[in-house]
Amino acid sequence: MVKTLIVEDDPQTALYITQGLSRNGHTLHWAPTGGDGFVQARAGDYELIIADRMLPDMDGVIFVRRLRGLNVQTPVLFLTNMAELDARIEGLEAGGDDYITKPFAMPELLARTNALVRRATLNGAYNNHTVLRLGSLEMNLVARAVSREGLRIDLQAQEFKLLQYLMEHSSRVVTRTMLLENVWGLEFDPGTTVVESHMSRLRSKIDKGFDIPLIHTVRGAGYVLRAG
Amino acid sequence: MSFVQARLFQTESFRLAAIYAGLFLGSMALLMAVIYLIVSHAFEASLLRAATDDLKAIRTAYNYADGPKRRRPLQAAELHEAEEIIDDRLLAHDDGDLFLLLKDGKKVAGNLPVMKPVPGMQSFAYVTQGGTAQRMLLGRGEQLRDGAYAFVGRDLESLEKARGEVLTAFMIVFGTSLVLAGVGGVVLSRSFVQRLDAITATCRSIMSGRLKDRIPGKGTRNELDQLAASINAMLDRIEALMESLKQVTNDIAHDLRTPLAHLRYRLEGVRSEATCIEDYEIAVDRAIEESDTLLAMFAALLRIAQIEAGARQAGMQEVDFTSLMDRVACLYKPVMEDALHPFTIRIEEGLKLRGDPQLLIQLFSNLLDNAIRHTPKGAEIALCATTTDAGIGATVEDCGEGIPAEDRTRVFRRFFRREKSRTKPGSGLGLALVAAVVELHAGTIRLEDNKPGLRAKVNFPAAA
Numbered sequence: 001m002v003k004t005l006i007v008e009d010d011p012q013t014a015l016y017i018t019q020g021l022s023r024n025g026h027t028l029h030w031a032p033t034g035g036d037g038f039v040q041a042r043a044g045d046y047e048l049i050i051a052d053r054m055l056p057d058m059d060g061v062i063f064v065r066r067l068r069g070l071n072v073q074t075p076v077l078f079l080t081n082m083a084e085l086d087a088r089i090e091g092l093e094a095g096g097d098d099y100i101t102k103p104f105a106m107p108e109l110l111a112r113t114n115a116l117v118r119r120a121t122l123n124g125a126y127n128n129h130t131v132l133r134l135g136s137l138e139m140n141l142v143a144r145a146v147s148r149e150g151l152r153i154d155l156q157a158q159e160f161k162l163l164q165y166l167m168e169h170s171s172r173v174v175t176r177t178m179l180l181e182n183v184w185g186l187e188f189d190p191g192t193t194v195v196e197s198h199m200s201r202l203r204s205k206i207d208k209g210f211d212i213p214l215i216h217t218v219r220g221a222g223y224v225l226r227a228g
Numbered sequence: 229m230s231f232v233q234a235r236l237f238q239t240e241s242f243r244l245a246a247i248y249a250g251l252f253l254g255s256m257a258l259l260m261a262v263i264y265l266i267v268s269h270a271f272e273a274s275l276l277r278a279a280t281d282d283l284k285a286i287r288t289a290y291n292y293a294d295g296p297k298r299r300r301p302l303q304a305a306e307l308h309e310a311e312e313i314i315d316d317r318l319l320a321h322d323d324g325d326l327f328l329l330l331k332d333g334k335k336v337a338g339n340l341p342v343m344k345p346v347p348g349m350q351s352f353a354y355v356t357q358g359g360t361a362q363r364m365l366l367g368r369g370e371q372l373r374d375g376a377y378a379f380v381g382r383d384l385e386s387l388e389k390a391r392g393e394v395l396t397a398f399m400i401v402f403g404t405s406l407v408l409a410g411v412g413g414v415v416l417s418r419s420f421v422q423r424l425d426a427i428t429a430t431c432r433s434i435m436s437g438r439l440k441d442r443i444p445g446k447g448t449r450n451e452l453d454q455l456a457a458s459i460n461a462m463l464d465r466i467e468a469l470m471e472s473l474k475q476v477t478n479d480i481a482h483d484l485r486t487p488l489a490h491l492r493y494r495l496e497g498v499r500s501e502a503t504c505i506e507d508y509e510i511a512v513d514r515a516i517e518e519s520d521t522l523l524a525m526f527a528a529l530l531r532i533a534q535i536e537a538g539a540r541q542a543g544m545q546e547v548d549f550t551s552l553m554d555r556v557a558c559l560y561k562p563v564m565e566d567a568l569h570p571f572t573i574r575i576e577e578g579l580k581l582r583g584d585p586q587l588l589i590q591l592f593s594n595l596l597d598n599a600i601r602h603t604p605k606g607a608e609i610a611l612c613a614t615t616t617d618a619g620i621g622a623t624v625e626d627c628g629e630g631i632p633a634e635d636r637t638r639v640f641r642r643f644f645r646r647e648k649s650r651t652k653p654g655s656g657l658g659l660a661l662v663a664a665v666v667e668l669h670a671g672t673i674r675l676e677d678n679k680p681g682l683r684a685k686v687n688f689p690a691a692a
Contacts, residue, residue, distance in 0.1 A: 184559060188586065201562045
């Protein structure tokens with residue numbers, strides 16, 4: 001069970017998030033204002049806070065800045081509007097951990113919350129790892145070498161980055177948008193089949209010729225790297 | 229009195245003109261007073277000096293008729309000598325010279341009546357010799373030896389006359405200035421009021437809906453014309469923005485209505501025809517997909533609007549254009565391979581410009597997307613970036629169907645799609661966004677015939 005706090009003034013959005021996340025193992029509390037959220041976030045032992053950027057009583061940035069000021073390190077996922085695209089950087093700088101643009105799809109929100117919670121649980125543990133492993137797949141971050149069942153696999157820089165991101169989020173769904181942002185540094189969806197093409201390239205190198213595929217497509221959501 | 233005239237005196241320019249006129253006339257009056265005083269004083273002084281000279285001559289003649297240092301009672305002959313001097317003066321000078329020589333209270337010579345022998349400067353009224361008029365004189369008297377008294381004066385009429393003339397001249401100048409200042413003020417404020425009325429009338433006219441109206445200019449470079457020009461430029465900008473807003477509203481109404489209607493038809497169809505859960509599931513999935521497309525269209529519209537409004541100026545930075553284009557190329561290489569397009573990349577080293585990297589990537593990504601969409605499998609697509617005379621030139625070339633010349637500017641409009649059936653995927657917003665990004669970077673974009681296919685040529689000005 002992941003204890004999650006939603007700070008969002010729009011009840012419909014809050015309900016949508018609550019329904020979606022509670023089906024996926026979250027316990028949710030809802031705070032309709034920044035003030036309420038602040039009190040609850042300090043009192044409760046939350047693993048994740050989902051906060052709107054535009055709260056009736058305060059800017060989400062101020063909300064997070066105050067939380068961080070009191071040394072509350074719970075990961076925060078911002079909900080932003082299209083109109084605040086530029087303000088997003090400000091939100092991340094204030095201590096937010098990720099953002100998602102409204103309107104969003106539930107799989108996207110799920111994938112991002114999972115990534116955040118996991119990151120917090122590991123507490124940067126894999127930052128210290130030089131070798132990532134999943135089943136027979138091994139990735140040496142220092143030597144920049146990848147092998148499966150002991151066979152060396154040559155990856156190009158972009159493919160290496162993509163695989164590293166998948167490995168770091170193994171067994172979790174990552175969405176197209178997450179990949180675009182984190183692997184290619186793109187704030188927009190270039191449409192067509194950019195992610196698909198790169199993924200199929202990587203897939204042909206990682207999975208081709210092996211019995212168990214590691215890269216799986218999750219329909220309507222994204223991809224997941226998992227052993228079996 | 230017309231409305232304009234009634235307001236003349238309340239205008240700011242009239243008030244200013246009045247203040248300036250007042251100050252000017254005041255200082256002029258002060259100057260005139262000073263000049264008047266100096267002139268009349270100098271005149272008086274010169275009269276007095278002449279009188280004193282005469283008096284000195286009389287005294288000298290009287291005192292030293294028989295040599296200096298002589299101290300004996302005055303003789304008749306000596307008195308006579310002084311008398312002669314006076315008579316000489318009287319003959320030589322005009323009416324204005326007045327003399328009197330007394331001996332023991334009796335008049336010996338002169339043209340003034342007997343008076344009390346007071347020494348020093350005096351000014352008094354006297355009766356002229358004909359006894360006709362009383363006039364003012366200024367003169368000096370002196371007690372001579374042996375009970376003799378001499379007085380020399382000058383008639384003040386000439387001074388009065390001069391004073392009068394100076395005053396008259398001053399009054400004329402003063403009056404003329406007053407009239408000129410008044411007329412100037414009125415003319416100034418009238419033209420000001422008229423110009424302001426023109427501006428007000430234009431504003432009213434615009435408020436009542438005639439948005440094309442503009443303030444007439446006079447073609448001069450004065451402040452009001454500059455103000456009118458600025459207001460007109462502002463109105464042009466507002467009109468352009470309103471026009472674009474109207475365009476967007478129309479676009480949304482027309483182009484987003486259609487997919488929404490399709491979505492509704494489909495849902496309606498499922499509602500009446502679906503027979504099992506699977507039918508519903510398929511329909512819901514399709515509905516979600518379609519609403520995602522719609523949301524993406526809205527997002528693209530918003531993004532274009534943001535770029536056009538200049539809201540993304542904050543993202544502007546020095547960009548290594550070469551590595552940015554390399555990123556774009558790397559991003560699309562696998563896509564090109566999948567679609568079997570030979571992908572030619574020619575990117576010059578060391579290209580730099582000022583821009584928003586995200587938007588620049590999106591620009592070329594949109595152009596490449598278009599190229600892929602309109603080029604048959606196996607045909608070549610090229611991405612180039614080079615230095616040009618004007619700055620940096622970047623092209624995306626394909627060997628597809630191309631765009632006929634008459635459509636080459638229209639394709640940059642929102643929702644403009646060349647295939648009217650709209651069966652191929654695409655929002656009709658890709659090139660509109662491209663145009664917006666190019667404009668944000670002060671660049672230009674031209675579509676050319678690649679024989680066959682299309683060449684999109686983007687030019688960015690050289691980094692300053």
